[in-house]
Amino acid sequence: MGRRPRADDRCRCVDRSEVLVSENQNPTPGRDVTTTSGAQDPERFTDPGVPAHKLRLTDTDPAARRRNERLVVLLFAISCLGAIGSIVAYFAVRPDGTTEGVRLSTIALGVTMAISLLGIGIAAIHWSKSLMSDHEHVDERHELASSPEVREVAVQHLTDGVEDSGIARRGVLKGAAVSALALFPLTFAVPLISSVGGDWNISKFRHTLWERGTRLAYDPTGRPIRAADLTVGSAAHVIPEVPQEYMESHEWITEKAKAVVLLVRLNPEDLRSDQSPEGETWSYDGIVAYSKICTHVGCPVALYEQQTHHLLCPCHQSTFDMADGAKVVFGPANRPLPQLPITVDDEGYLIAQDDFAEPVGPSFWERLK
Structure with a gap:
């Protein structure tokens, strides 16, 4: 058997136009409401804009900025060590024809390659979050085909981005990044090159x-x-x-x-x-x-x-x-x-x-x- 509805279960039906009239009489602060004829849903609101920028610790404390630079350099250095370790493991831990030997060689290569790649990834993320510019920018939508003026502005933005990253001013950081990116491809290039003279007997x-x-x-x-x-x-x-x-x-x-x-x-x-x-x-x-x-x-x-x-x-x-x-x-x-x-x-x-x-x-x- 169904239960009988109680008084508090009932709802009061309110005409949509009453709600809109009430909103127009007492608009929410900071919001511009525009309605179409026939009291339809609002079709435009005022752009709230970009929230106020919050400075990071590295923006206000030079000591914190230097600590983060050293941390990023350390992460890139770890990546370099991982790449070198991968090359050493490829030649030093060779499969000996047994299941255990294949497993040990695979683990050695996998762990060292993971260290190299993770070092690059974590360093890049930490660099972008703590040292690169984090100011918010708003770009208006435009047609797909940009004018020469817009393209010039885009190139200028890229130039500004490189400047904001600080890579030109931080020689040690730049050297660590370049070294890590240069060494990591060797982790798979060396095994590929060394296998050129291997067993190609397809029979x-x-x-x-x-x-x-x-x-x-x-x-x-x-x-x-x-x-x-x-x-x-x-x-x-x-x-x-x-x-x-x-x-x-x-x-x-x-x-x-x-x-x-x-x-x-x-x-x-x-x-x-x-x-x-x-x-x-x-x-x-x-x-x-x-x-x-x-x-x-x-x-x-x-x-x-x-x-x-x-x-x-x-x-x-x-x-x-x-x-x-x-x-x-x-x-x-x-x-x-x-x-x-x-x-x-x-x-x-x-x-x-x-x-x-x-x-x-x-x-x-x-x-x-």
């Missing part, structure tokens, strides 16, 4: 760990997969079955990245393409296996939509049809996902018939399609 992308008779195993446990264990509509992330000691090696990380597969069981009647160009059957009883590496830029493709049989790449939304040879139906990818030909062994486990018939991953200079 390794043509072959993976898959070979005839290799069992398909669940990722990451490595447990072999029976065809009978998969129901229609199910999907599984798959790796090749390898010895446990090999799974603990650094080489396994690289090889696994090329060999990962998404396994899906479809209704056999839904399959529109499950054969190689030579006419061989590459699926087994509706079970298909495709590379998880997107043919666009190599992201992991693993978002499977059961009703449409579409596989979506989360990076750039390339979409592949699992029922039709993993052909591209949407997005920037320009070729289907490579298919792993599969069958079953005498014990009912899923095995590979062979390696992928084409290189996995994105296209490269020897494979444009």
Whole structure:
């Protein structure tokens, strides 16, 4: 049952014109109200202007200003040390082929590069907040195409801004800023330059760990997969079955990245393409296996939509049809996902018939399609 309204629940309806008349008779101080005919909403108010400027401590205290200058110089110096440390870490902390070595090298490079970049960023922010001019300026809107006079004024404003920053008068500060900005690009330029003579053997992308008779195993446990264990509509992330000691090696990380597969069981009647160009059957009883590496830029493709049989790449939304040879139906990818030909062994486990018939991953200079 609803409650009955009380007297204090009722509201008094006031005509809009009464409110406007009341405002016009007793206008708010400092506000110019203009109304249109018919007592509509106010259409113009007086510009309140720029609030009174408040001086900072560095504007009134020379000692505080010098302290802030030294602090900014210190931050730029820390950035320089971080950049130098990054270069040292690149050569001194090299990956030794183990997971721990790769992790240590990555952490050393990441921390030193972060120190270098953060030093520049924090120094620039502190400089602008404590030492640069903070006076408010109002510029009227104008047409996009500025007149020569306006452009001259803009150039003058930029010149005034450089003068306000004080960079010309503060030699130590300028030197620290230039040094930090000059050293930071070396943190990624040195590794790039030093890798020019590295391993450019692209033939390794043509072959993976898959070979005839290799069992398909669940990722990451490595447990072999029976065809009978998969129901229609199910999907599984798959790796090749390898010895446990090999799974603990650094080489396994690289090889696994090329060999990962998404396994899906479809209704056999839904399959529109499950054969190689030579006419061989590459699926087994509706079970298909495709590379998880997107043919666009190599992201992991693993978002499977059961009703449409579409596989979506989360990076750039390339979409592949699992029922039709993993052909591209949407997005920037320009070729289907490579298919792993599969069958079953005498014990009912899923095995590979062979390696992928084409290189996995994105296209490269020897494979444009």
